[in-house]
Amino acid sequence: MKYVKAFISEERILQANNRRFNSLFEYPDNSIKTSKYSFFNFLPVNLFEQFQRLANAYFLILLFLQLIPQISSLAWYTTVIPLIVVLSITGVKDAIDDVKRHQSDQQVNNRSVLILVNGRIEENKWRNVQVGDIIKLENDHPVTADVLLLSSSEPYGLTYIETADLDGETNLKVKQAVSATSDMEDNLELLSAFNGEVRCEPPNNKLDRFSGTLSYLGDTYFLDYERLLLRGCIIRNTDWCYGLVVYTGPDTKLMQNSGRSTFKRTHIDHLMNVLVLWIFMLLGGMCFLLSIGHGIWESNRGYHFQAFLPWERYITSSAASSALAFWSYFIVLNTMVPISLYVSVEIIRLGNSYYINWDRKMFYAPKNTPAQARTTTLNEELGQVEYVFSDKTGTLTENVMIFNKCSINGKTYGELVYQAQSPDEGALVTASRNFGFVFHSRTPETITVIEMGRVRVYRLLAILDFSNERKRMSVIVQTPEDRVMLFCKGADTIIYELLHPSCAALSDVTMDQLDDFASEGLRTLMVAYRELDKAFFQTWIKKHGEAWLTLENREKKLALVYEEIERDLVLLGATAIEDKLQSGVPETIVTLNKAKIKIWVLTGDKQETAVNIAYSCRIFKDEMDAVFMVEGTDRETVLEELRSLGPALSTLPLVCPGATGLCSRKQHGVRAAANSMHVQGGGLLPDDTPSEGPSGRPGEEVQEGGDTGHRGWGQ
Structure with missing residues (x-):
């Protein structure tokens, strides 16, 4: 078993129709999990997240201080009840959001799939699919896992798929079955007897890369991306096809790109923490001054009142009395920190999410599709977007x-x-x-x-x-x-x-x-x-x-x-x-410009075509005097050209032919252009490529639009 685990890190090995052999490698099942909490960890994890907010942490500390009778003049329940109410409201909202994620996971994991078992096609659930299984996929149905195409209803084992949910492309792609198995078609006897061994790369997030080999009947066949159907694709124009499951569940390329559900804090959360921190400092300063005054009074005048206001046994001096007074004032002045602050923000976020769902201006009538706020905790982040990077074909057109x-x-x-x-x-x-x-x-x-x-x-x-x-x-x-x-x-x-x-x-x-x-x-x-x-x-x-x-x-x-x-x-x-513009594109771009959002468009067209499209969709405006062409192809040359423009760069339309990721930088004294067309670029960067654009600057948000997986299109 140690050999197996060490070897599997370098490549994946599996055999068709052999669950016993494949189980030795402990591959995960085909279920997915996008939820953050479980029934058992919800309370501790959610409380840990909530106490990362300084106000909540403050009132928790205040609660412990109120349990000390020497410094507390208020009952402990005056703090614990409001704190429980605040934590409960936020917790219920988080629980509702996560229940929806659980329901979505259950819906996906319990979808029906046809699995070849002992020469018969049996209906089962997605969650029960294992590596090495042969499954049947039908027209207009999603692909269950990452599968190696074996045969199909089309001549020569061709299969047509739609990858819109993966890379945004609406064009159908053609996949071709392995030549060794394409003649099996839907012969269940031949498919059941198939015992080929696949050796391929370990799970990764490269949507357009796959390599491996298939060993069958003494021959070895090279496998590439053209033979692989990815989870999330839709079978189109193909009655049926059979595939060998290679990656399941969290190992699929779709889930490898999804990342884990983590606790996210918005800019407003950070801002509120900073404001609360300033309130803490003010509160601490006030308590310090009041305790100093208390100590001075006790030292100079307090002894006159010892007869009827004697010190407690634990107070031995005016300095000790002053130290205790500091914490007493800390408790008495606790109302300076608004305990309802976060609850108010959460209620506003919840209401805003409903407004998004109800907004008729974001309703797409042709498909009866309204806007949907998938989370109620990140709505205001939309207001932090400063740059929009968009494809042209299929997004603007x-x-x-x-x-x-x-x-x-x-x-x-x-x-x-x-x-x-x-x-x-x-x-x-x-x-x-x-x-x-x-x-x-x-x-x-x-x-x-x-x-x-x-x-x-x-x-x-x-x-x-x-x-x-x-x-x-x-x-x-x-x-x-x-x-x-x-x-x-x-x-x-x-x-x-x-x-x-x-x-x-x-x-x-x-x-x-x-x-x-x-x-x-x-x-x-x-x-x-x-x-x-x-x-x-x-x-x-x-x-x-x-x-x-x-x-x-x-x-x-x-x-x-x-x-x-x-x-x-x-x-x-x-x-x-x-390629005509989509309806509403010019109006949308004008609205984004009013919000001071800078728009960058990636295109593979000629410069003349790019400029013409930029004017027609109102990325460039008619009143602009000239269009500035950035001719440099390396970083220093591009930066020098941009510096030469000075302040005019913020309003001048910009075209950057071939200088991928260079024109959008706001550093070395160069201001970012408001709008631009990027000609003959290299596609949007994958998530494992270091960003060279404005997204690298703190405090700025970047929104990528359109065909994010497409590279070098439009040539």
């Missing part, structure tokens, strides 16, 4: 792409408007269909296209994935004429550098047209191709396979391999897609 224009061989097309319900790729495919090139179907090995009425099948040889650093994506196919072709689409500035010198004249014309598209607020892409020599491709594909199977620095090695083949491209043209 509708994420409904409309193909608008294109440039082919130097000629502009696209007076007609074509609309689709999916983002960029759907808009491009729809536009191609309307021009006579119909995307018919796709399998993991082939792509079928109807070109002007002729059915043509392209063999898919390789996909060079998009990344934030590359800002482009390529696909390599074999045409029906047995030619090997590479097609690439990406940011114009990137594709321009990869073009063959023979395209210089055409590229200059196309770049001018792209600038025209961008000035209209359209999202632009460049498209290029290259015909590959077969011998060169065979050599390259071997390097690609070696890099793909590498577990260490795989992304970096793949990027180097991609660069070898993505060069000397021939320009095909450019595309321009319209």
